[in-house]
Amino acid sequence: MKATSTLLAITLWACSGAALAAAVPGEAVPDFSVVDAEGNTHTQADYEGSWLVVEWFNKDCPFVKKHYTGSDNMPQTQAFARDNDVEWLTVISSNVGTQGYLEPAQALSVAQEYNLQASAPFLLDVSGDMGRAFDARVTPHMYVINPQGTVVYAGAIDSNSSANPAVIPESTNYVQQALEESLAGQAVSVPVTQAYGCTVKY
Amino acid sequence: MWFSHLITCGRRHLLPAFVVLASALGLTPTVLANERLSADHVEVRWLAPETFAEGETVTLGVYFEIDPGWHLYWRNPGDSGAEPRFQFSGNADVGDILWPIPKRMAIAHLTNIGYEDHIAYLFEVTPEAGAEQLLLEVDLEWLVCEVECIPGFGVLRLERAVSAETRWPDSERAIKTHFSARLPQPASVSPWQITGAWQQLRQLFIDVAGEGDEPPQLFPGDGGFVASGEPDWEPTERGFRAQIGTSAMAAPETLDLVLVEGERGWAFPSVLLGDAPATRVSEPLASATFWVLLLSALIGGVILNLMPCVFPVLSIKLFSLINAQGEGGAALAHRTREGLLYTAGVLTTFAALGALFLVLRASGAAVGWGFQLQSPGVVLGLALLFWVMALSFLGVFEFGHGLMRLAGKSQGSSSFMTGVLAVFVAAPCTGPFMGAALGASATLPPIQAMAIFIGLGLGLALPFLILALSPRLSARLPRPGAWMDTLRQFLAFPLFATVIWLLWVLGRLLGDSGWLLGSSLLLLVAFAIWLAKAQRALWRTIALLLAIGATLVGLYRVETQAPPTPGDVEGEWSAYNPARISEARATGQAVFIDYTAAWCITCQVNKTLVLDTREANELFARHDVLRIRADWTRYDQVITDSLAQLGRSSIPVYAFYPADGGEVQLLPQVLTLSILREIFD
Numbered sequence: 001m002k003a004t005s006t007l008l009a010i011t012l013w014a015c016s017g018a019a020l021a022a023a024v025p026g027e028a029v030p031d032f033s034v035v036d037a038e039g040n041t042h043t044q045a046d047y048e049g050s051w052l053v054v055e056w057f058n059k060d061c062p063f064v065k066k067h068y069t070g071s072d073n074m075p076q077t078q079a080f081a082r083d084n085d086v087e088w089l090t091v092i093s094s095n096v097g098t099q100g101y102l103e104p105a106q107a108l109s110v111a112q113e114y115n116l117q118a119s120a121p122f123l124l125d126v127s128g129d130m131g132r133a134f135d136a137r138v139t140p141h142m143y144v145i146n147p148q149g150t151v152v153y154a155g156a157i158d159s160n161s162s163a164n165p166a167v168i169p170e171s172t173n174y175v176q177q178a179l180e181e182s183l184a185g186q187a188v189s190v191p192v193t194q195a196y197g198c199t200v201k202y
Numbered sequence: 203m204w205f206s207h208l209i210t211c212g213r214r215h216l217l218p219a220f221v222v223l224a225s226a227l228g229l230t231p232t233v234l235a236n237e238r239l240s241a242d243h244v245e246v247r248w249l250a251p252e253t254f255a256e257g258e259t260v261t262l263g264v265y266f267e268i269d270p271g272w273h274l275y276w277r278n279p280g281d282s283g284a285e286p287r288f289q290f291s292g293n294a295d296v297g298d299i300l301w302p303i304p305k306r307m308a309i310a311h312l313t314n315i316g317y318e319d320h321i322a323y324l325f326e327v328t329p330e331a332g333a334e335q336l337l338l339e340v341d342l343e344w345l346v347c348e349v350e351c352i353p354g355f356g357v358l359r360l361e362r363a364v365s366a367e368t369r370w371p372d373s374e375r376a377i378k379t380h381f382s383a384r385l386p387q388p389a390s391v392s393p394w395q396i397t398g399a400w401q402q403l404r405q406l407f408i409d410v411a412g413e414g415d416e417p418p419q420l421f422p423g424d425g426g427f428v429a430s431g432e433p434d435w436e437p438t439e440r441g442f443r444a445q446i447g448t449s450a451m452a453a454p455e456t457l458d459l460v461l462v463e464g465e466r467g468w469a470f471p472s473v474l475l476g477d478a479p480a481t482r483v484s485e486p487l488a489s490a491t492f493w494v495l496l497l498s499a500l501i502g503g504v505i506l507n508l509m510p511c512v513f514p515v516l517s518i519k520l521f522s523l524i525n526a527q528g529e530g531g532a533a534l535a536h537r538t539r540e541g542l543l544y545t546a547g548v549l550t551t552f553a554a555l556g557a558l559f560l561v562l563r564a565s566g567a568a569v570g571w572g573f574q575l576q577s578p579g580v581v582l583g584l585a586l587l588f589w590v591m592a593l594s595f596l597g598v599f600e601f602g603h604g605l606m607r608l609a610g611k612s613q614g615s616s617s618f619m620t621g622v623l624a625v626f627v628a629a630p631c632t633g634p635f636m637g638a639a640l641g642a643s644a645t646l647p648p649i650q651a652m653a654i655f656i657g658l659g660l661g662l663a664l665p666f667l668i669l670a671l672s673p674r675l676s677a678r679l680p681r682p683g684a685w686m687d688t689l690r691q692f693l694a695f696p697l698f699a700t701v702i703w704l705l706w707v708l709g710r711l712l713g714d715s716g717w718l719l720g721s722s723l724l725l726l727v728a729f730a731i732w733l734a735k736a737q738r739a740l741w742r743t744i745a746l747l748l749a750i751g752a753t754l755v756g757l758y759r760v761e762t763q764a765p766p767t768p769g770d771v772e773g774e775w776s777a778y779n780p781a782r783i784s785e786a787r788a789t790g791q792a793v794f795i796d797y798t799a800a801w802c803i804t805c806q807v808n809k810t811l812v813l814d815t816r817e818a819n820e821l822f823a824r825h826d827v828l829r830i831r832a833d834w835t836r837y838d839q840v841i842t843d844s845l846a847q848l849g850r851s852s853i854p855v856y857a858f859y860p861a862d863g864g865e866v867q868l869l870p871q872v873l874t875l876s877i878l879r880e881i882f883d
Contacts, residue, residue, distance in 0.1 A: 024450045062345070062353045063284075099350050137312055138282045154450070161284045163353035164343055192451040194426035198351050199282045199310045 022135030023054075025154055025191040029145045030133035034091065037107035037121035042089060049147050051086040051182065053078075053175060055157075056093060056131065057122065058100030058139040059110050061198035062163045067140060068114040070165030074140070074157065077176050078117035084183055088118040093131030098201035100139070101126070128202040138197035144178045144188070153178040155193030236361075241354040243269040243346045249322050249378045251370045253363045254329045254336050260368050261300070263322030263378050264288065264340060264358065272348050273316045276304035278423050280430035281312035284345045286323065292338035292360075297326035302384035303460065303467035304421060306432060310349055313430040315421060322381040329364045336362045384467065386460050390787065390863050392468035394418045394441065394461050397849070397865070399473050401453050408433070408444040408473075410461065411849065417442035423458030423471075427451045440849050472864055492650055496657045503661020540617045541670025545663040547621020552659030556652045578711045578760040581801070582720055585704035586753060587623075588697045589724045590731070595694035599731050624662060710800030710835045712763045719763075723756035774819065778832035778841055783859075786828040792861040793828045797845060797853045799835040805854040808873040817875055825861070825882050 023029055029052075033043045055074070058064050067074040081088045092107065094100035102110060107122040116122070125131055134143060144153035158171040178188045238247035249263035266274055275285045277299070290296040302321065307314045329336045338360040345353050370378075389395070394412035401407070406428060410418060417435040422428035426449060433444035456472040593599065701724070708716035726748060733745035775796070776782065786793050796813060798805040812818055822829055832841045834853055848857060848868060856869035858881050869877055 026450065060350070062351060161279075162287060162343060163284065163345060164355070192426075192449055194449070194451075196279075196284055197282060198347075199312050199349065201349070202311060 023133075023143050023145075023151045023154055025151050025188075027151055029143070029149050029151050030130075032125075032130040032133055034123045034125050034130050036123050037102075037104040037111070039104070040120065042120060042123060044149065047087055047089075047145070048149055051081075051084075051147060051179070052145040053081055053086060053088045053179070054134065054143040054145065055088065055090045055118070056136045056139045056141040056200055057090045058092065058094055058198060058201065059102070059114065060099050061139045063161075063197035064139050066163055066165045066168070067157055071168050072115060073165075073168050073173070075115040075117045077157075077173060080176060081179060082117060082119065084179065086179060086183075089120060089123055090116060090118045091123040091125050091130060091136070093125040093128045093136065094201040095128060096126060099198075100201055128200075131200050131202060136200050138195050139200060140197055141195045141200070142175050144175060144182070146182065152182060152188045153191055154195075156195045156197075159193075161196035236359045239356045239358065241346075241356060242352045243272045243348075244274070244344070244354060246342065246354075246356065246358065248358060248360050249374050250360055250362065251368045251374070253365045253367070253369045254327075255366060255368045256329060256333070256364050257331060258368055259326050259328045261324050261378065261382055262327050263324045263381060264342070265320065265322045265377065266317075266344070267320045268318060268346065270319075272346050273307055273314065273318045274321055274344060274346055275314065275316040276421070277301050278315055278421070278425040278430070279345075280306070280315040280425060282309065283314050283316065283347055283351065286342065286344035288323065288325075289341040290325070290338065291341075292336070293330045293333045294336055294338055295328045295330070296338070300324040300326070300382075300385050302381045303386060303462045303465070306419075306421075306430070309347070313432070314347070315425075315430060322378060324378070324382060324385065333364050336360070336364050384465055386462075386467040386469035388863055389468055389470045389865055392461060392470075394463065394468065395865050396459065396461070396470050396473050397440070397868075398476060399457055400476050401448060404448055404450075406444075406446045406448050406457075408446070408457075408459070409438065409441070410444065411441040414441075414463070417444070419462040420444050420446075421460045421462065422446070423460065424454065427454055428457070470865065472862075474867065492653075496653060499654045499657035500661040500664075503658040504664060507662060507665050537670040541667040543617035544621040544624075544670075545660075545667050547618040548624055548663040549621075549656060549659045550618075551622045552655045552662075553652070556655030559655070560648050560651060578708060578716070578763065579757045581704050581708050581711065582723065582756055582760050585701050585708065585720055586723060586727060586756075588700045588704065590727065592694040592697035592701065593728060593731060595690050595697065597691065598728075599735065621663065707801045707835070708760065712760060715763060716760065719756055719759055723752050726752040774822065775829045775831040778830055778838075778844070780840065780844070783828070783830060787859055787863070790861055790863065791828050792825055793830060793857075793859040794822065795830045795832055795844075795855075795857040795859075797832045797834060797841065797850075797855040797857070799833065799853060801835065802853050804871060808854060808856075812873040812875055812878065815875070818878055821878055821882065 029044060031044045033041060035041050064074075078088050078090075092100060092102060094102075102122065102124070104124065107124060110116075111121055123130070134141075140157050142153070142155060142157050143151055146152050153174065155174060157175055158168065158173045160167045160171040174190055174193055177190065181188050238245065240246075245267040247265050249265045251260060251262070254260060268274060275283045277285050279285050288299060301323065302317070304315050304317055307316065307318070327338070340358050342356045342358065343353065345351050392412075393414075394410050396408060397411045398409040399407065408420065410420070412418070417437075420433055422430075429447035429449070431447070433446040435442045435444055437443075453475055456474055457470075459470040459473055461468050461470065705717055705720045708720045710716070712719070730745040730749035730752070733748065734742050736742060736745070778795070783793055783795070796805075796809070798809065800806075832838075832844070834841050834845075842851075845851060845853070845855060848855060848866070850868075854871050856871075856873060858867045858869060859865075860867070860881075867881060869881070
């Protein structure tokens with residue numbers, strides 16, 4: 001009986017094919033190497049040894065606006081991270097000519113306008129390599145990575161997928177919750193959620 | 203104008219949110235009218251009657267006309283996007299949002315689930331008692347997307363007289379009817395049924411049974427756990443199996459699924475996420491490859507060796523093998539021949555059964571495994587055979603002559619016969635794998651179905667063959683000696699037990715006269731054996747005639763005997779009655795069906811240890827379960843059909859239809875009280 005179920009499992013596994021690359025809780029963060037708006041290169045290795053949040057951004061996406069200009073929720077979460085020595089990278093994966101694509105100079109001024117509080121200027125992932133390695137689907141798509149390089153949270157910024165900033169006070173900020181739990185030495189209670197927002201414009 | 207409208211409507215509390223939004227998103231303020239509004243890429247209005255009737259529930263809609271290329275969302279929006287939100291206020295009861303069946307849309311690298319062109323989100327609305335005027339407001343939020351998305355916000359207001367009857371403008375009703383026809387219907391009326399769902403290695407598998415060349419579409423209500431893309435479908439013998447990716451999220455206990463075929467859909471709000479069928483044994487190995495099926499059949503056959511009804515026959519054979527133990531190559535050659543002949547016997551019988559199965563199947567007869575023991579004549583014959591064997595083991599007469607040669611000693615032909623015999627007595631001991639393999643072979647092409655039968659036979663014959671062929675293993679067999687007589691006598695007792703069981707089966711088949719007929723025949727044959735020991739040839743001839751005559755008369759009597767009146771089922775259990783079952787299902791009563799037969803040992807064990815216990819009785823009573831005992835001891839076309847609908851052709855089968863109208867659950871073949879408790883959780 002056991003032999004058959006094992007055999008079946010092997011068959012199914014063989015049929016299902018290789019798993020796609022993605023940043024999945026419990027697994028190692030994918031490698032990346034991306035230049036920011038000031039021309040500095042950031043790699044995965046640079047952030048080993050510290051907690052890291054990675055965020056996907058598109059300045060024209062209503063759901064991104066909800067958390068920046070609509071509420072300042074994202075900058076506040078970034079400031080919370082900074083105050084607790086947590087690194088934060090905000091990535092733009094929009095391709096040239098698509099919504100949200102920014103030249104380096106534009107990216108610096110949008111950062112001002114949106115009150116970006118990340119550890120570095122916007123990372124300009126024009127090729128989309130970093131986004132695809134993470135399997136980032138939407139903006140904002142959020143990831144929390146521990147000092148050992150293991151993903152501990154992947155999904156939405158919070159619990160309400162409305163585009164209305166008025167719902168933020170009643171929503172659970174999953175990223176902040178994951179950071180608070182992690183910094184207190186606890187396991188992340190909600191390690192995966194369904195990310196909501198606009199499609200990443202690869 | 204926009205703000206002044208809000209204020210005059212007395213919806214001051216909305217103001218802060220809209221101000222924040224307007225400034226935050228840089229939106230052009232939406233033009234708000236009472237009953238309709240225009241926004242980016244959508245026109246929104248009510249689908250409502252001209253007048254409402256007091257106390258009468260009406261389905262009305264919030265209707266979006268969408269620009270070409272843009273779309274709105276279903277309750278699970280898919281990989282990106284967001285479902286619309288509705289907040290009602292006013293003097294009417296408003297039900298939950300009713301979502302018409304959606305479609306999948308490929309948006310860049312992602313899948314969205316929603317609606318294009320136009321969509322009416324529907325609501326059941328009942329005016330409050332005594333209201334002369336119905337006043338309803340809905341606070342709307344939606345997201346309309348092409349590749350880029352634009353959120354929309356607004357308020358729709360409805361004022362209608364409440365009079366004697368509900369009157370619709372024809373055009374409005376036509377649109378509403380178009381969408382209400384696309385609301386998912388209850389699973390109970392669906393031509394597609396979900397027969398199993400399980401997760402394995404980040405993949406979700408869902409078995410859907412039903413007729414059709416194309417699989418239905420499948421939409422998950424929970425986008426967090428289930429991937430949004432189109433599942434991979436592969437045909438199974440009963441329908442299709444879907445394979446879908448899942449997220450890293452912990453698996454929920456139940457799935458919320460909607461199946462869609464053309465413009466019709468059916469809701470399955472709580473599909474139990476179970477284990478894979480290979481371990482759960484509640485489902486046939488539907489679309490597993492033919493080779494997996496064949497292997498299952500082989501393993502099932504090996505397991506059959508251990509079944510109580512096969513073991514006596516094998517021990518007889520083992521006994522004769524030990525007897526034949528000798529020195530050197532001659533003994534090995536002898537054992538090899540024995541083993542091969544036994545294998546040939548088993549395989550020939552399985553091939554013959556397979557051919558019979560195929561012939562009957564071709565002629566439209568649905569037959570189930572174990573059918574041999576549904577014939578009283580076969581039961582009586584087996585009882586007689588085991589009786590004579592047992593007497594011989596006890597030394598009442600010496601074998602080497604007569605019937606015992608059939609199952610007996612060292613002659614080649616008897617090894618062959620042992621194989622034949624093993625198959626027939628194995629039939630009632632349906633192992634779990636046999637159920638799946640035979641269920642599958644019922645619909646396989648003839649050659650593959652035959653291969654399944656041969657596979658089962660090979661499995662049954664294999665342990666014996668290995669023992670016979672391997673000098674190393676057989677060297678471990680003990681040396682012959684005086685202990686063999688003791689062993690032989692001891693082996694008579696399992697045979698007597700088998701005789702008792704067969705007589706009991708005969709009693710179930712024929713009523714009390716079955717016992718009497720069977721026992722009388724055994725008595726007469728025992729007497730004939732005693733008589734045959736006489737010196738004079740005359741007495742021996744009389745003995746032979748007596749034995750043959752009694753056997754023929756006995757067989758004739760049992761075959762022509764009328765079956766006992768059906769429906770005498772003990773206690774709380776009712777006989778199988780499709781009308782009663784549908785009635786209970788229609789009124790929301792849970793139904794438990796025990797497909798059983800007197801000759802099915804597993805069924806009897808489950809019945810005694812689980813189903814007929816006081817705990818089970820209380821459990822069934824507390825949940826008001828209609829208990830049905832479908833007795834398949836005799837062949838019954840209605841029960842065979844209902845088993846076929848469940849995808850099984852062998853028993854035991856335990857089917858549970860939950861009270862909420864959810865789909866049928868098939869329980870494992872070996873029941874426990876905790877399994878019973880689980881189905882009510």
